[in-house]
Amino acid sequence: MVADLTIDRPTVLERNSDYWVGRFESMASPCEVLMRVDDELLAKKLLHAATTEAWRIEQKYSRYREDNIVFQINSAGGEAVQVDPETAQILDFAFQCHELSGGLFDISSGILGRAWRFNSTSTRPSNDLIESLLPLIGLGKAEWLSSSLMLTLPAQMQIDLGGIGKEYAVDRTLSLLSKLSQAPVLVNFGGDIVCSNNPDSDSPWRIGIEDPESPNDAQQLLELSSGALATSGNTQRYLIANGRRYGHVLNPSTGWPIEAAPLSITVAEENCTRAGMLATFAMLQGENAEHFLDQQGVKYWVVR
Amino acid sequence: MQLKQPNGKITNLLAAAACSLLNQTSTAQEVPGWYLDSAVLGYSEKDRVDAVEPVISATRIFEDGRKLNLTFVADSLTGASPNGATISDSPQTFTRPSGRGTYVTDAGDLPLDDTFKDSRTALSVQYEFPLNRLTRLSTGLAYSDEYDYTSIGFNATLARDFNLKNTTVSLGIAYAIDSIEPEGGLPVPLASTSLPWDQQRQGSDDDKTVLDFLVGVTQIINRQTLMQLNYSYSQSDGYLTDPFKILSLTDGITGETSGYVYDSRPDTREKHSVYWKTKYSRNNGDIVDVSYRYLWDDWDIASHTIDARYRLNLSEKFYVEPHVRYYNQEAAGFFAHSLVSGQALPVNASADYRLGAFNGITIGSKFGYRLNDRSEINFRVETYEQQGDTVGNPIGIQNNYELFPDLEATIIQVGYSYRF
Amino acid sequence: MKKAIPVFFMCLILGACSQLGIQPWERGILAQEDMQLVSDPIEARLDDHIYFSKEASSGGSSFGGGGCGCN
Numbered sequence: 001m002v003a004d005l006t007i008d009r010p011t012v013l014e015r016n017s018d019y020w021v022g023r024f025e026s027m028a029s030p031c032e033v034l035m036r037v038d039d040e041l042l043a044k045k046l047l048h049a050a051t052t053e054a055w056r057i058e059q060k061y062s063r064y065r066e067d068n069i070v071f072q073i074n075s076a077g078g079e080a081v082q083v084d085p086e087t088a089q090i091l092d093f094a095f096q097c098h099e100l101s102g103g104l105f106d107i108s109s110g111i112l113g114r115a116w117r118f119n120s121t122s123t124r125p126s127n128d129l130i131e132s133l134l135p136l137i138g139l140g141k142a143e144w145l146s147s148s149l150m151l152t153l154p155a156q157m158q159i160d161l162g163g164i165g166k167e168y169a170v171d172r173t174l175s176l177l178s179k180l181s182q183a184p185v186l187v188n189f190g191g192d193i194v195c196s197n198n199p200d201s202d203s204p205w206r207i208g209i210e211d212p213e214s215p216n217d218a219q220q221l222l223e224l225s226s227g228a229l230a231t232s233g234n235t236q237r238y239l240i241a242n243g244r245r246y247g248h249v250l251n252p253s254t255g256w257p258i259e260a261a262p263l264s265i266t267v268a269e270e271n272c273t274r275a276g277m278l279a280t281f282a283m284l285q286g287e288n289a290e291h292f293l294d295q296q297g298v299k300y301w302v303v304r
Numbered sequence: 305m306q307l308k309q310p311n312g313k314i315t316n317l318l319a320a321a322a323c324s325l326l327n328q329t330s331t332a333q334e335v336p337g338w339y340l341d342s343a344v345l346g347y348s349e350k351d352r353v354d355a356v357e358p359v360i361s362a363t364r365i366f367e368d369g370r371k372l373n374l375t376f377v378a379d380s381l382t383g384a385s386p387n388g389a390t391i392s393d394s395p396q397t398f399t400r401p402s403g404r405g406t407y408v409t410d411a412g413d414l415p416l417d418d419t420f421k422d423s424r425t426a427l428s429v430q431y432e433f434p435l436n437r438l439t440r441l442s443t444g445l446a447y448s449d450e451y452d453y454t455s456i457g458f459n460a461t462l463a464r465d466f467n468l469k470n471t472t473v474s475l476g477i478a479y480a481i482d483s484i485e486p487e488g489g490l491p492v493p494l495a496s497t498s499l500p501w502d503q504q505r506q507g508s509d510d511d512k513t514v515l516d517f518l519v520g521v522t523q524i525i526n527r528q529t530l531m532q533l534n535y536s537y538s539q540s541d542g543y544l545t546d547p548f549k550i551l552s553l554t555d556g557i558t559g560e561t562s563g564y565v566y567d568s569r570p571d572t573r574e575k576h577s578v579y580w581k582t583k584y585s586r587n588n589g590d591i592v593d594v595s596y597r598y599l600w601d602d603w604d605i606a607s608h609t610i611d612a613r614y615r616l617n618l619s620e621k622f623y624v625e626p627h628v629r630y631y632n633q634e635a636a637g638f639f640a641h642s643l644v645s646g647q648a649l650p651v652n653a654s655a656d657y658r659l660g661a662f663n664g665i666t667i668g669s670k671f672g673y674r675l676n677d678r679s680e681i682n683f684r685v686e687t688y689e690q691q692g693d694t695v696g697n698p699i700g701i702q703n704n705y706e707l708f709p710d711l712e713a714t715i716i717q718v719g720y721s722y723r724f
Numbered sequence: 725m726k727k728a729i730p731v732f733f734m735c736l737i738l739g740a741c742s743q744l745g746i747q748p749w750e751r752g753i754l755a756q757e758d759m760q761l762v763s764d765p766i767e768a769r770l771d772d773h774i775y776f777s778k779e780a781s782s783g784g785s786s787f788g789g790g791g792c793g794c795n
Contacts, residue, residue, distance in 0.1 A: 039620050045677030084368060085437045093325040100314050100321070171326050179755040181620070182589050273322040278315070296315045345770045357773070359766050375769070381794075426791065446791055453793030470745025478787040516787055522761065524745045527753055532761055536783055546795075579784035581761065585753045593763075597784040607781040615758060623758075633780055658780055658795060670767070684767065690778070715774065719766060 005062070006055040013040075013047055018203070022047030026054040027062075027166050029190025033177070034205065036184040049180055050173050054189065057169040061090075061161045063110070070161060078155035080143075088149045090164060097164075097277055098139045104284040105277070108153070109137050109252035110160030116250060116257075130255035137252050167230055167276035170194050174272075186224070194228035194272040224268075230276035232283045233264030233303070249283045260287035268299040323468065339363040343719035350712040353383035353420060369440075371432040379424040384416035388549040388655035390642045391415070391705040392561045401548045402488040403501055414709050417548065424450040439464045446480070455482040461518070469524075476518040485509035486547045493545055493568030494649050496553075504566070512542030528585040538575040545569045551655040553645035559700025562645045567654045569638070575601040591615040604637035605659065621674045627686065631664035635695045641707040644699070657709050662692040668715065678724075684717040762786070 011024040020043035022033040033050045035043050063070050073081050083091065094107045111133055115125035136157050143152040153159065166189050174187045174194045186195040186205045195205050204225035233249070247261045265282050269275035278296060282289040293300040345357040361375040387398060389409075396409045400419050409415040430444035439462065446457040457480035465472050484490075489505040497504065520534035549567035554560060581595035593613040600606040608631070615625045636659040638652040668686025675681060692708020746754075753759060762768050762785070776782040777794035 037620065041677055042620055048677070085434065088437065089325050093321050096321040097318070100317055168325065175326070175755065178753070179757070182753065182756070183620075270319070271322060271326060273325060274315075274318055277318055277322065281314070281318075295313050297313070298315065341766050343766045343770065345774075347774060357770060359770065361766060377769075377773075379773075379792075422793075424792065448791040450793050455791035455793075457791055459787050467745055476787065480790055482791065482793075484793060514790055516783065518783075518787065524754060527746050530754055530759065530761065532785075534784060538783060575783075577781070577784040581785065583759055583761065585756075585759055591758055595785070597781070599781045599784065601780075603780075605780045607779070609781065609784075631775070631779060631781075636780065658778060664775075664779060682764075688774070688778075711778070717767065717770065719764075 005059040005065075006052065009051070009055065011047060011051055013043060015040075020047075022050065024051050024054070026051070026058045027162075027169065027189065029166065031189040033173075034186040034188070034195075035177075035181075036203075037181065042181060042183070046177050046180055046185065049176050050187065053173045053176050054169050057165060057172065060087075061165045063158075063160050063162065070159065073151060073153060074158040076153065078153070080150045080152040083149050083151055085149070088146065090161060090168065091144055091151060092146055093273075094159075094161070094164060095139060095144055097281075101281050101284060103138070103140070103253060104251065105163070105280060106137060106139050106252040107159045107161060107163065108139055108142070108157055109250060110162070111136050111158055112250050112252070112255055115255065116248070134253075134255050137255070163280060164273070164276075166190065167192050167272040170228070170230075170272040192228075192230045192272050192276060193224070195224055195226065197226040227268060227270050228272040228275045229266055229268050230272050230279050231264055231266040232276065232279035233262060251284070258284055258286045262289050263303045265289060265293070265303075266301040267293065336365050336367045338724035339365070340722045340724070341719070342721070343717055346714075346716040348714050348716075349383065351384070352416065352711070353381060353385055355379060355381045369434045371430075371442075373428075373430040375426075375428045375430075377424075377426040379426070381420060381422045381424075383420055384418035385420050385548075386657055386709045387415050387417040388551055388567065388657075389415040389564060390552045390554065390561065390655070390702060390707060392552075393701050394560075396561060398550075398564070399497060400488075401486060401491075403505075404488070412705075422450055422452075424448060424453075435462075438466075438469075452486045453482065453484050455480055457481075457514075459516075471524070472522040474518065474520040474522070476516075476520075478514075478516040478518075480514045481511060482514070482542075483509060483511035484543060484547070490543075490547050491566040494565045494653065497550060497564040497566065510543035512540055512544055514538060514540045528587075530583045532579070532581040534577075534579040536575075536577045536579070538573075538577075540573040540575075542571060544571060544573055546654070546656055549654060549656045551640065551653055552642040554642045554699060554702070556644040556646065557700055559698070559702040561642075565643065565649065565653075567656060568652045569654055570603065570652055573601055573603055575599065589617045591617075603659070605634060607631065607633040623672045625670040625672070627666065627668050627670065629664075629666035631666075633660075633662055633664075635659060635661040635693075639695055641695060641698075641702070657690075657692065657711075660692055660708055661695050662690045662708060664688065664690045666715075670717075679720065679722045682717075682719045682721075684715070684719075686715040688713040688715060 009024065011022060013020060013022045019034050019036045024031050031054055033047055035046050037043050060068050061070055062068065065071060069083055069087050097105045115129045115133060141154050170187050170189050170192045171194055174196060177185050178196055184196050186193065193207060204223040207222055207224050247257050249258045249261045251258050261283050265279045267275045267279040269278060278298060282292050285292040290302055340362050342360045347355040357377065357379045359377045361373060363373045365371050389396060391412060391414055394411050396415055397406050398415065399406050407418060426448035428444060428446040430442060432440055432442035434440050441462050443460045448455040457478060459476065459478035461474055461476035463472055463474040485508055489508045490510055492504050492506045495504040517537045518534055520532060522532045525531055546567050550564045552561045553563040553565060555562060577597055577599035579597045584592045595611045597609040611629045613625055613627045615623055617623045638650060638654060639659045640653050641655055643653055666686050666688045668684060670682055670684040672680055672682040690711040692710060694707050698707060757763060777792065
């Protein structure tokens with residue numbers, strides 16, 4: 001029996017200078033919701049809505065559970081699986097991003113995690129192991145019938161929606177909170193951030209971008225009064241073998257880390273889903289990340 | 305065909321993809337859970353009808369977008385209602401519609417039938433479910449029961465979203481079968497009330513069917529504005545006459561009443577209406593809600609309805625919503641305040657004030673207060689007035705009286721909503 | 725050829741996104757309960773009943789008001 005992730009998890013609500021902050025944990029990240037409201041009841045209500053949605057998405061799309069749609073798909077053994085409309089939208093998006101990235105963004109590449117474990121004790125995997133996994137990667141091998149909501153993966157292939165889920169949860173949560181109140185709110189799930197549009201407000205949200213060298217200090221302070229920020233890359237996740245540093249961003253067609261990928265990329269965009277995907281795409285460009293981002297005409301911060 | 309590496313500008317394509325991913329929130333309220341809404345309406349006319357109407361409604365919204373609603377309404381009515389006869393210079397005696405007993409209206413007074421006492425219970429079920437990501441079907445059953453009246457209805461509406469859910473097109477159909485069985489039987493249309501009882505009655509019950517079609521478009525204009533445009537067609541067939549209404553037969557020169565005949569209406573009615581509504585959220589959070597309806601039918605009735613509300617959000621918890629409604633109606637072709645005695649009777653005739661020409665004005669306000677994050681109470685108080693126009697030329701003494709029975713009513717409603 | 729279809733489909737979406745209307749993440753205001761077309765269904769139902777029984781017109785906004793011997 002796996003624990004129900006949607007109930008009985010701790011939340012904290014605190015009063016700050018001119019806003020309330022609600023904190024909780026979801027998707028293995030610290031999450032917070034900032035709400036510029038006076039009323040504690042309203043803040044409670046908003047926080048409740050945020051946790052409900054974040055935990056719902058976590059439970060539904062976590063690949064560590066055996067009671068959700070991701071598990072159904074991954075254990076279908078080559079059979080077609082009918083998905084619900086929400087999952088269908090996410091799959092549509094994943095397939096479109098796969099096209100847009102020329103195959104570099106691939107939700108079936110998570111299986112490479114069996115070879116690459118990025119922590120201090122890891123070693124470089126063997127070529128044989130990587131070669132053995134490559135046949136199981138590639139969304140082009142999957143059949144997705146968007147109209148009838150049927151997904152067929154070849155047996156043993158698996159998908160992982162982690163690369164979309166958190167940003168999606170951030171945008172969904174903001175949209176839910178906006179239904180409940182027009183007060184300015186900011187949603188931050190582990191550094192993926194979106195805030196409600198409040199162009200009239202003369203007090204924008206202040207956000208620090210973390211410096212990987214000294215994660216406890218805010219490196220750069222920026223003001224956000226609308227839109228979203230998302231970060232790809234994690235400075236803790238790399239391994240060094242034979243004097244070479246391997247980043248955690250893997251190329252699904254080779255099974256090897258993308259060369260010369262930045263440590264982290266943060267992109268500002270209209271919503272978190274777009275920001276997150278652009279940051280991921282840029283990461284997959286390796287040494288061309290900045291060039292790619294310049295082409296897109298978005299605001300970004302790259303740490304190398 | 306392998307696509308090139310994303311070295312071009314892909315932001316627009318990515319934006320489109322993300323746009324369709326995040327486009328799951330339709331405009332409908334869709335936070336899953338149980339919703340309980342209840343209200344009691346008090347409706348009180350000056351010197352006439354009083355009604356109390358409690359409603360309780362439970363809605364379950366499922367996570368996958370399905371929606372189930374159960375609504376129960378009770379309704380109890382007491383008091384007097386104009387019977388259709390005109391005011392006279394002498395006292396008038398009427399037989400009660402049941403045939404049992406009589407009542408007397410004094411000279412100079414509006415004849416009111418004070419036997420109105422009825423209670424109604426109605427139950428309806430509505431179930432909405434997605435057919436696919438863009439299409440929803442809503443179907444419902446309604447049942448209503450009174451002492452002398454029963455109605456069973458069915459409805460279905462198909463709604464489809466277009467243009468990234470900025471446009472919704474709805475197609476609906478509704479069908480109802482109503483049956484009436486008044487105490488004392490059904491009167492013979494246009495029969496004199498002075499005929500022997502068995503000669504002025506024909507049968508004990510009858511029924512009518514009502515078929516409605518609705519085509520609607522809802523369009524999101526911008527972040528703050530929503531618009532709706534509907535066309536409806538309604539066809540009623542069967543017994544459309546009011547068995548409780550009569551018309552006075554008056555002298556063609558003096559206007560004095562000499563007798564009464566029963567109401568008579570065509571057995572079909574075709575009704576059309578065009579309805580337009582706009583909701584606009586101002587920058588300060590206040591909401592403007594305006595609608596207009598033009599309705600016309602083959603009884604020559606035409607009406608304009610303008611309804612305006614302004615929701616003033618005074619705080620996070622408290623709102624005030626002033627409301628004004630203006631209604632103007634042209635009389636049915638067969639409407640007459642009275643008929644001239646001795647002249648040939650028309651095929652159809654009714655003195656029912658609701659088929660006459662009048663303006664209706666509603667003015668009032670609603671007040672809402674959120675008790676906590678789950679419940680809200682609200683209170684509404686309004687006045688409703690009807691001011692009639694005289695149809696045709698008054699005869700003799702009719703010039704001394706107001707032929708349309710003007711109406712003044714107060715509407716009070718207390719509501720409570722709770723979300724589980 | 726199989727892969728060209730999603731891209732074409734997205735171009736269509738993009739076209740639609742830029743027409744009359746708003747982006748999905750701009751629905752905050754319209755999604756609020758008091759911005760629903762019928763923000764208080766109970767009140768609307770009671771009003772339909774009142775005016776159905778006192779006037780010769782009914783309906784228009786939805787199927788409403790009937791099923792009553794009051795008119």
